[in-house]
Structure formats: C-alpha cells, structure tokens
Amino acid sequence: MSIHKLKDPDAVKLALDEFVQLGRTAFLEKYGFGRAREYMLRDSLTGNLYDSKAIVGAAYGYAFPDEGPLSADVFSGGEATVERVLTDLGFEVVRVGQEWSRAEVEATVRDYLQMLSFESQHLPYSKSEHNARLRSLLKIRSKGAVELKHQNISAVLHQLGLPYIQGYKPRTNLQELLRRVVIEFISSNDGPMSTVLDNLESTTDPGEQLFTGVLVAPPVVEVLQPTPRNARLPRKYDYAARDERNRKLGHSGEAWVVGFEQNRLENEQRPDLATKIDWLSERLGDGTGYDILSFESSELARFIEVKTTNGGSLTPFVVSRNEKDFSDETGDAFCLYRVFHFASSPKLFILRGGLSSNLLLEPMDYRARLKAIRS
Template identity: 65%
Template sequence: MSIQDIRDPAAIHAAMAEYDRVGRTYFLEKYGFGKAREYMLRDPANGRLYDSKAIVGAAHGYAFPERGHLSATDFSGGEVTVEHLLSTLGFEVVRIGQDWTRDEVQATVRDYFEMLRLEATCQVFNKSEHNELLRQRLRARSKGSIEMKHQNISAVLDQLGLPYIRGYKPRSNFQDLLREVVLAHVQHQQPMMQTIVDAIEEQTGPGNKTYRGVLVEPPVPESIPTPKRRQRLPRKLDYAARDERNRILGHSGESWVLGFEENRLSEASRADLAAKIDWVSERCGDGTGYDIMSFEEDEVTRFIEVKTTNGGSLTPFIISQNELEFSEETEDAFCLYRVFEFSNSPRLFIVRGDLNQALHLEAMDYRARLKSISR
C-alpha cells in the first residue's frame, strides 16, 4: 500500500472533514500520528491548518475502504512524499515553525489595534472572525498561534501601561521584533491611541449594579520581564494616571463599592452594620489613606481603599505614599478593592493588609526642594 495510490482529492477532503468534526487531538490519536513539526496542509477557504501526514494516512482509508487507513510507520512524511502528493492533488502545504516575519507581525498588530479601538468605543466585533481573516493572509499561522501573538501584544501594552483587549491575557516570551513593532505603532498612531484611552475614560458609569458573583480571586499575573529601559510615553497615554485623575470614575467606583458593602453585610444578616458604613472620602475628602469604613461580620472595622478602572484585572494603578503607609499601620484591617471592567460588567478582587507585600511598586514622582549649598 502506498500513499501514491491516492488519486482522488475527495479522499483528502473527507479526512479534513473528519478532522474538523472530531478535533485535532482525537483525530491524531485515532490514526496514530503525532503533531506535524514542519509541514501543514492549509485550507485556503478559511485558513485552517491540518497535520498533513495524518490527513494523508486517514485519506487512504477513505480512498480504499477495503485496505483501510495508513499509520505513521507505513510511510514517510516530508517534502518529497506527503507534500508532493498533496500539491499534485491541488492542495496547499505550508511550512511551520519559523519565526514570524516583520510583515506578519505588522499585520497582526494592526488587526489587534483595530479590535482594541472597536472595544474601546463599545462597537461589536468578533475575535474569531478577525482571527480567520488574518489566517487567510498569514498562510503558515494557525488559529492558536495568532491568539498567542495577540496575548503577546497585550503583554507589551501592559509593560507600557496601556490598555489591552479584554480576553487576551498578557503572555510573555515574545519576539523583540514584536515589542519594536507595537512601540512604533503606538508612537506613530498617537492620536488613535489617545482616542482609545479617551473613549475608555469617558465611560464612568457601572455596567450593572448587580453584586452577585462580582467578587473574584486576585489574578495571578504571568512573570513578565521588565524592559531594561523604561519607555517614556506622552502623559496623555498614561492609562493608570488617567484612571487616578478621573474623579468621576473614581467617585462612581466608590459609590458602587459602597453598595457592594451594604449588600454584603445585609446578606450576612448584619443590616445594623450596613447602616453604619461611612463613605469617608465623600464626607471628608482625600487624605485619610482610605475611602470607605466598613465592617467585618464580627464588627471589626474594615478600611477600604477603592481603585477603579474600565480596563482588565491586571491594569496597573496608582497608590499614594499615604495609602501605602496606612496599609502598613492597619495591617489586615486594610483592604484594597480593585474594581475592574467597570463600564462593562464590574467585578472586584480584594488585597488585604500591607500593600508592600502584595504589590510590585514602581517609583514615579518625587516631591522636590532645593538643597542647601555649603559655603
């Protein structure tokens, strides 16, 4: 039995259809093949990639039911066998595993920023459709590899302190070329980036006022190496600083947390404590080191500092020296409430105790006065 006996493209199409139905893992296990390391069959209609040798092995069974499929040990793969057969039958074979080219990276970055713009301006878009359109251009890239590249872009934006697309959690281990292209795009498209940040900042109301299920565990960020030299961007693009200066967003976030606390204590049958919650920053202004005084169910005081963003859970935020020192003094009585995705569907996580122990802190500003000069 030889793969060269396969003369009808319909057998290849049948194997591809089965691959789509059952998924890659089951298909490879069923026919006894490993994942392709070098060559993949590509469907030009939708950009999907298939393990070329496994497809040919399965196709033999479709072409010759009485003989059955071929296993991985029945024939060799590669350029002169599988690739030659598929090309002869009119199929496209692409080589994988190579570094992304500048053109591929630039196309992916442009697509990412278009999705970020649509998300920031509350326009509906479909990530899968964007991925599929990219695959039609990036012939050797799979759906998974493009998704990973999108997460890599999020990691670069996170390093720059800029917003990134919800659902594309930052993933490191990216090419230096990717960072270079993202940075160039941000610098050359500053008006567009400012439009994105402005649009996100303008959304100051909560996406909903339902508190059920909003409390989540603090995210576990992937360890992303800090660049050797901090990249300086225009202050108008400093997302964390803009969150801090956005008084309406901050006020709305505190009001939402006030409602969350009242709901939490009421559900714990402590309506008496809910009635005693004090919105200190509203009554006295900033400077106390916390925003809201609430209570544990056993009446112990809980000091709450609220930090609100329309960005994701890993968006950086600003902590003042006063807030930092207050967290040291009050220890476990201090709670940082990080409210995120506020305008979409608010959620929060809580960091309790000394913030020095839980946060990576980066010095940004100093209070300066002239030194005395010895004569």
C-alpha cells in the same frame, strides 16, 4: 503501497472531514501519526491547517479500502513526497514552524489594536472572525498560533501599563520582534491608543448597580519579563495616572462600593452597621489614607481604599504615600477594593493588609527642591 497511487482528491476531502469530526488529537492517535513539524495542508477557504502526512495516510485508506490507510513509517512527509502528491491533487501545502516575519507581526498588531478599539467603545466584534481574516493573510499560521500571538500582545501592553483585550490573557513567552513592533506602533501612531484610553475614560457611571456575583478572587499574575529601558512611553499613555485624575470615575466607584458594603452588611444580618458606614473622602476629602469606613459583621472596623478603572483586573493603579503608610499601620483592618470593568459590568476583588505586602510598588515621581550650595 505507494502514496503516488493516490489520485482521488475526494479521498483527501473525506480524510479532512474525519479530521474535523474527530479533532486533531483523536485523528492522529487513530492513524498513528505525530503532529506535523514542517508541512501542513491549508484549507484555502477557512485558513485551517491540517497535518499533511496524516491526511495523506488516511486518504489512502479511503481511496484503497482493500489496502487500508498508510502508516507513518511507510513514507516521508517532506517536500518531495506528501507536498507533491497534495499539490498535484489541487491542495495547498504550507511550510510552518518558521519565525514570524515583521510583516506578519505588524498585520497581527494592527488587527489586535482594531479589536481593542472596538472593545473600548463597547462595540460588538468577533474574535474568531478576526482570527480567520488574519489567517487568510498570514497563510502558514494556525488559529492557535494567532491566538497565542494576540496573548503575547496583551502581555506587552500589560507590561507597559496599558489596557488590553480581556479575552486574551497575557502570555509572556514572546518574540522580541513583537515587543518592538507593539512599542513602535504605540509611539509612532498617536491615534489608536489615545482613542482607546479616551474611550475607556469617557464613561464614569457603573454598568449596573446590582451586587450579586461582583466579588471575585484576585487575579493570578504571571511573572513578567523586565520592560526594556527604551520602552518608556509618553506620559499621556499612563493609564493608571489617567484613572487617578478622573475624579468623576473615582467618585462613582466609591459610591458604588458604599452600596456594595451596605448590601454586604445587610446580607450578614447587620443592617445596624450598614447605617454607620462613613464615606470619609466625600465628607472630608482626600488625606485620611482611606476612602470609606465600614465594618466587619463582628463590629471591627474595615478601612477601605477604593481604586476604580474601566479597564481589566490587571490594570495598574496609583497609590499615594499616605495610603501606603496608613495601610502598613492598620494591617488587616485595611482593605483595598479594586473595582474593574466599571462601565460595562463592575467586578471587585479585595486585597487585605498593608499595600507593601500585596503590591509591586514602583516609584513614579520625586519631590524636588534646589540643593543648598556649600561655601
């Protein structure tokens, strides 16, 4: 029994079909192989990667059914054996497990920012198609590896307080080169990120006025690596500050929350309290430390501060000193309503109690005046 007897490419194709049908885990368990650490067979049409040694072992069984498939301990999966056999049969074998190069990282960042631009404009796009097209360039990267890199890019953008693709939840165990490339792209290419931010700011009306299913649990936040000191971006990229300055968006978000509260109290059989809701920021302006006075069904006051964004649930936001102090004074009666995805499909989570206990607060500005000169 020798893998060099394997001369039939159709036997390899049958093994590949079985791999796809069973899935990687089941296929490897069936034939008794571990996951490939270095050499993978690559489908030139789809870019999918397959464990080369396991494929050869299974293909041998298809080619020689009387002998059966080869077990993992019969042959090695290195360059001189499996790679040579598969290459001679017309298949492509690539070496994986290498650190991502700058060219690979740059291509992935470009692809990600293109998808982010589409998303900010509410334009349809296919993540799987982007993944496949990117893998046709990267050659040795699997679908899962590309997805993880996209999640890593989300983590960098989140650390910088910038919007990211909602389908790629931030994953922070990332390559330092990736962090540098993302920062370089944003700092040196003024167009893409500014366009994304402008697109997200452009729509200030809610995607819908229905309130069914809009209340969700607060997101679970992964521990972030410290942002490098040299990662300070121009002020125009401060998405939280942009949201705060966008008065029309803030006003629309507050109006939407008033409707949500009226609907909530009516569902709790307290239509009498729904009529007593007071939109203070509309009536008196900012400065009271909260936006809306609403009620619990027990008639206790609920002081609501609304923060609205067209970005995702983890988008940073600006909190004033007055809001912080008021929340600390009122305790559990204070509720921060974080409204997100406002322009597309509004969602809401609620943080109850003092802002200091719920949020990581970072100083942004200082009030400055000249120092007195001592004589």
